[in-house]
Amino acid sequence: MSAVAEPILTVEHLSGMIAGQQVVQDVSFSVPSVGITAVLGRNGVGKTSTLRGILGLISRRGAVTLDGERIETLPTHRIVQRGVGYVPEDREVFAKLTVAENLALAERTKNPRREFVAELFPDLVARRGQMAGTLSGGQQQMVSVARALLNDNRILLVDEPTKGLAPKIVAQVADALREAAKTVPILLVEQNLEVVRRLADDAVVIAGGQVVHTGTAASILDDRALTMRLLGVSGEVPA
Amino acid sequence: MSGLVLILITGVGLGALYFLVASGLSLIYGLMHVLNFAHGAFLTLSAFIGWQVAQTLGTDSWGSFLASVAVGAVVGAVFATLTELVLIRPLYERHIEQVLITVGLSFAAVALFEGIWGTDPININGPGWLRETTEVLGARIPNTYWVLMIAAVLVLAALVLFLQKTRYGMIIRAGVENRSMVTALGIDVRRSFTLVFAIGGAAAGIGGVLAMHYFTFVSAHLGSTLLIFAFIVTVIGGLGSLTGAAIASVVVAVLQQFANFYLDGTGDFIVVALLAVVLLVRPRGILGRKA
Amino acid sequence: MTTTTGVPTLVRGRLGPALPFLVGGVLVVVMAVLPLLNISIPGILPGPTYTPGTLALLSLCLVFAALALSYNLLLGTSGMLSFGHALYFGAGAYGLGVVLRFLEVPLWPGILIALLGGLVIALVTGSVAMRVNGIPFAMVTLAFAQAGSVLVRRNQQITGGEEGLRLPVEHVPDWLVGVANTRNLYWFTLVVLVVVYLVVLWVDRSRLGHLAQATRENELRVQVLGLHPYRAKLAVFVVAAGCASLSGIAYMLLQSGTQPSAVGADLTITVLVMVVLGGVGFRWGAIVGGVLYTILDQRLTVLARAEWIQDLPGILRVPLSEPLFLLGVLFILVVLFLPGGIAGSVDAAVRRRRGERTRSELARMDDSAEPRSEVTA
Numbered sequence: 001m002s003a004v005a006e007p008i009l010t011v012e013h014l015s016g017m018i019a020g021q022q023v024v025q026d027v028s029f030s031v032p033s034v035g036i037t038a039v040l041g042r043n044g045v046g047k048t049s050t051l052r053g054i055l056g057l058i059s060r061r062g063a064v065t066l067d068g069e070r071i072e073t074l075p076t077h078r079i080v081q082r083g084v085g086y087v088p089e090d091r092e093v094f095a096k097l098t099v100a101e102n103l104a105l106a107e108r109t110k111n112p113r114r115e116f117v118a119e120l121f122p123d124l125v126a127r128r129g130q131m132a133g134t135l136s137g138g139q140q141q142m143v144s145v146a147r148a149l150l151n152d153n154r155i156l157l158v159d160e161p162t163k164g165l166a167p168k169i170v171a172q173v174a175d176a177l178r179e180a181a182k183t184v185p186i187l188l189v190e191q192n193l194e195v196v197r198r199l200a201d202d203a204v205v206i207a208g209g210q211v212v213h214t215g216t217a218a219s220i221l222d223d224r225a226l227t228m229r230l231l232g233v234s235g236e237v238p239a
Numbered sequence: 240m241s242g243l244v245l246i247l248i249t250g251v252g253l254g255a256l257y258f259l260v261a262s263g264l265s266l267i268y269g270l271m272h273v274l275n276f277a278h279g280a281f282l283t284l285s286a287f288i289g290w291q292v293a294q295t296l297g298t299d300s301w302g303s304f305l306a307s308v309a310v311g312a313v314v315g316a317v318f319a320t321l322t323e324l325v326l327i328r329p330l331y332e333r334h335i336e337q338v339l340i341t342v343g344l345s346f347a348a349v350a351l352f353e354g355i356w357g358t359d360p361i362n363i364n365g366p367g368w369l370r371e372t373t374e375v376l377g378a379r380i381p382n383t384y385w386v387l388m389i390a391a392v393l394v395l396a397a398l399v400l401f402l403q404k405t406r407y408g409m410i411i412r413a414g415v416e417n418r419s420m421v422t423a424l425g426i427d428v429r430r431s432f433t434l435v436f437a438i439g440g441a442a443a444g445i446g447g448v449l450a451m452h453y454f455t456f457v458s459a460h461l462g463s464t465l466l467i468f469a470f471i472v473t474v475i476g477g478l479g480s481l482t483g484a485a486i487a488s489v490v491v492a493v494l495q496q497f498a499n500f501y502l503d504g505t506g507d508f509i510v511v512a513l514l515a516v517v518l519l520v521r522p523r524g525i526l527g528r529k530a
Numbered sequence: 531m532t533t534t535t536g537v538p539t540l541v542r543g544r545l546g547p548a549l550p551f552l553v554g555g556v557l558v559v560v561m562a563v564l565p566l567l568n569i570s571i572p573g574i575l576p577g578p579t580y581t582p583g584t585l586a587l588l589s590l591c592l593v594f595a596a597l598a599l600s601y602n603l604l605l606g607t608s609g610m611l612s613f614g615h616a617l618y619f620g621a622g623a624y625g626l627g628v629v630l631r632f633l634e635v636p637l638w639p640g641i642l643i644a645l646l647g648g649l650v651i652a653l654v655t656g657s658v659a660m661r662v663n664g665i666p667f668a669m670v671t672l673a674f675a676q677a678g679s680v681l682v683r684r685n686q687q688i689t690g691g692e693e694g695l696r697l698p699v700e701h702v703p704d705w706l707v708g709v710a711n712t713r714n715l716y717w718f719t720l721v722v723l724v725v726v727y728l729v730v731l732w733v734d735r736s737r738l739g740h741l742a743q744a745t746r747e748n749e750l751r752v753q754v755l756g757l758h759p760y761r762a763k764l765a766v767f768v769v770a771a772g773c774a775s776l777s778g779i780a781y782m783l784l785q786s787g788t789q790p791s792a793v794g795a796d797l798t799i800t801v802l803v804m805v806v807l808g809g810v811g812f813r814w815g816a817i818v819g820g821v822l823y824t825i826l827d828q829r830l831t832v833l834a835r836a837e838w839i840q841d842l843p844g845i846l847r848v849p850l851s852e853p854l855f856l857l858g859v860l861f862i863l864v865v866l867f868l869p870g871g872i873a874g875s876v877d878a879a880v881r882r883r884r885g886e887r888t889r890s891e892l893a894r895m896d897d898s899a900e901p902r903s904e905v906t907a
Contacts, residue, residue, distance in 0.1 A: 020747075020894075055423060057419055057422070075422075075427075076419075076422045077425050077427045077428070080424065080425035081425045086423045086424075088423065092420045094413040094417060094420070096412060096416060097416075101413075104406075105410065105413055105424060105426070106424050108424075108425045329866065330865075333893065335611065335892050336865050336869055336892050338611070338665075338668075339806060339861075339865050339892075340866065342802065343858050343859075343861040343862040344858070344862060346799060346857070346861065347854070347855045347857075347859050347861075347862065348858075350852040350855035350858060351852060354848040354849065354851055354852040463795075463796075470673075478665070478666070504684075507676070507677060507680045510673075511673045514669075514670060515658050515670065518658070518659075518670055519661055522661060522662045522666060
């Protein structure tokens with residue numbers, strides 16, 4: 001892992017429970033303050049739960065440090081106010097609110113970066129008054145990402161942003177994330193290894209609720225045996 | 240014909256009363272997943288205090304009537320806010336216990352009301368016009384129904400304006416859909432909880448004072464019977480949907496009047512039967528969201 | 531994750547599991563013998579234990595203990611929050627009265643018919659109510675109880691309307707009628723309590739009970755296993771209702787009459803208070819809750835008439851004169867600070883001493899009731 005500066009986020013011995021079931025066993029890793037760090041692993045291994053655990057959306061134990069400050073004792077909304085943007089799996093836009101309202105709800109700071117977002121997602125500007133529930137999957141994903149980019153965050157937690165999207169939209173979302181990563185570090189859960197290869201600098205692999213491997217994304221994906229063992233797929237891009 | 244007109248109009252009027260009580264319940268459940276049993280207590284206390292205000296100012300004047308309604312709204316809002324802050328908030332996310340505590344509150348409150356104001360219903364008076372009727376298409380409609388309808392329309396309009404045009408309204412609408420995502424956007428939903436309780440309490444307070452005039456008496460149990468109908472309406476309309484509650488209020492009340500008039504006073508049964516039918520056919524209610 | 535519905539094994543070794551039965555057996559014997567003794571507990575009992583007044587109070591305690599036990603079967607074992615349980619209690623009480631009056635049968639067949647009636651009503655209402663879970667389920671049960679209450683109030687000819695139904699004593703054997711025979715009525719209610727307890731115990735320990743508990747924790751998993759959560763819950767519902775009807779029958783005999791308040795939501799809420807006070811999920815908690823509530827209600831009513839209370843300034847006198855207010859406040863305090871109730875707190879204390887993790891029953895219900903988002907990554 002590149003250790004250029006202090007990591008922006010450190011997770012130590014995170015364990016999490018949902019409805020009495022343990023979904024995260026003992027996860028520890030750091031996220032560097034620059035670039036995109038991917039979280040890899042098979043289905044059901046606890047990647048989404050890890051992100052939700054960092055935010056306190058599930059019942060969890062362990063230490064979470066954001067930019068030197070311990071945040072695990074704070075309620076979720078305070079953690080987010082400290083500068084954590086969240087793009088959840090399945091987008092979770094508010095269907096009965098318009099696009100504009102969805103975005104307005106997300107604005108936390110005095111000067112939200114509306115122009116930045118408008119440039120990245122011109123389609124959303126055109127659809128300001130449209131009910132978010134009537135948007136396509138890709139458009140909803142734009143809303144979800146835009147929400148996280150409106151504020152000056154110290155880190156973005158992004159969960160499977162390309163899930164279920166057409167290849168063209170996947171490319172658009174990936175571009176948006178690449179653009180965003182220029183100014184804010186991203187922790188990215190992603191199953192689409194092509195996207196991981198394109199975007200991620202470092203990677204953390206989770207299996208059985210624990211971190212089993214860390215390294216640069218390229219080195220992990222290039223190691224066929226490793227990816228086969230840990231992810232169940234080859235890391236190669238299909239021809 | 241005049242019988243039909245009577246049923247329809249009084250049905251809508253009664254539905255207006257149900258809506259006043261159910262609107263708060265629906266919002267509270269939609270946002271907080273708490274079934275507020277104490278809602279009836281908010282209603283009853285507002286009625287009692289509204290009555291005391293009207294008594295001091297003179298029950299015949301419209302001014303005192305309006306004052307008692309306003310006081311009722313304030314009392315309802317304050318009682319509800321205190322309840323949320325002291326009893327509900329400490330039990331954050333523990334929904335079963337929150338329901339239980341509202342049950343306990345209503346249990347204790349009714350007993351206290353009986354202690355303060357006695358167990359017998361107290362007959363009340365209002366502006367003379369309320370005791371009269373107005374003729375519409377051959378039917379003589381008691382004027383209390385008009386007041387109920389006006390109040391419900393005003394409250395509905397105010398609620399819709401609030402929900403659509405204010406930031407807190409937006410937060411509440413979003414929270415009803417997906418509360419955890421609202422928190423994940425950095426918003427403290429708990430403030431919205433208190434607000435929703437206060438709004439519900441105010442609406443219940445208005446409903447309480449008007450119910451008192453509708454029944455022409457006030458008693459410690461005023462809220463309890465109305466509450467059951469309000470619950471039924473909320474479930475049929477879909478928990479969390481304001482429009483659903485509005486529609487269901489009217490449908491339930493009209494059917495109730497119909498059954499009372501033509502089917503020998505079986506209004507209460509029809510309502511329960513309707514609930515059973517709705518739950519068998521469409522468990523989430525008319526406009527409710529899938530769980 | 532196992533659920534406690536009994537006393538934790540306080541004593542290790544082979545004597546351990548048998549201890550509750552020994553204690554229970556001794557308690558039953560002591561209770562049976564009470565009417566023959568001259569024990570006075572001033573302040574709690576209105577008189578020595580052989581007096582009809584005290585025996586009537588104790589019998590009422592036993593009736594409500596049985597009702598509380600039956601409700602705990604619903605709430606504690608199966609996690610079903612019902613607001614209409616009193617409907618079946620009332621069905622038993624009114625059922626017995628109506629059957630004796632109009633069918634003119636002797637007592638024992640009358641009891642059987644009333645019980646069957648209660649079971650049938652439970653089957654019908656339960657199968658409708660169980661189409662939904664959680665809060666909507668609670669609402670349906672509430673509505674049904676309300677309908678029952680209205681039915682009873684309106685039908686003057688059959689149920690006596692607002693004034694209630696008197697027990698037609700012509701059809702009741704002499705040894706169960708009259709103040710002098712309060713002792714016999716006491717023993718009758720004791721038998722009812724023991725029967726209800728054994729039924730509840732049997733359900734809890736049987737496959738049915740385990741299935742219901744599993745369903746409470748995770749209904750989806752039960753379904754996936756090919757079992758039928760709906761049938762299990764309905765079976766438990768009907769059994770609980772049957773026990774409630776039996777309690778209602780005992781109530782009718784004890785009071786020589788019943789009234790509409792025995793049917794409505796108010797009584798269910800009272801039972802809910804009893805069970806929560808005693809401790810949700812604990813059989814002995816339900817009994818303690820039922821007895822404690824009944825005695826407190828009685829005693830506080832008497833206390834309210836005391837001179838020193840009457841002399842207090844209004845702001846103190848009014849709340850203290852309303853037993854239900856005090857009980858309601860107690861209930862609120864218990865939910866806020868002692869959600870395990872009496873039995874739960876005792877159990878937690880014992881377990882903590884043994885280093886086990888404790889979790890109140892209500893908290894566990896919160897866990898499984900809360901819809902969680904499906905997590906796939």
